[in-house]
Amino acid sequence: MAxxxxxxxxxxxxxxxxxxxxAENIGISEEQISKLAFKIGDFxxxxxxxxxVQEKLLADLWSVADTTEQKTIARLMVKMVTDGKK
Incomplete structure (x- = not known):
């Protein structure tokens, strides 16, 4: 599957x-979703x-980012898929 x-x-x-x-449907908060996205991104x-190529770019960005920037990348990925820009 992966x-x-x-x-x-x-x-x-x-x-x-x-x-x-x-996650939203079962009441998980946006903050919790962002934390999970960060953990998934790190994994x-x-x-x-x-x-x-898109995943390679994300991996390259992740590798040079500090933790705060990685959390931003994770939040942006969530935002990208929830704001109808899939």
Whole structure:
């Protein structure tokens, strides 16, 4: 499943959108979602090889960012998939 989701950036964004939507539907706060997105981003950066150019760019940005900047990247990813810009 993970390989399928990560192969296409559009598929990854839809997957993330669906998970954020589900979290919101059960009452998880935006702050908690952002914290989870940061943890997921950190896991992906450390454990998963990028599958496409978009993921490579995100991995490169993540690797040079400090923790505050990484949290911003995670929040922006959530914002991107929740603001209808999938």
């Amino acid at each position: 390989n399928t989701v990560l192969t296409s950036f559009d598929t990854w964004k839809q997957f993330l959108h669906d998970r954020v939507q589900a 992906l950066a450390n454990k998963v090889d990028p599958e496409n």
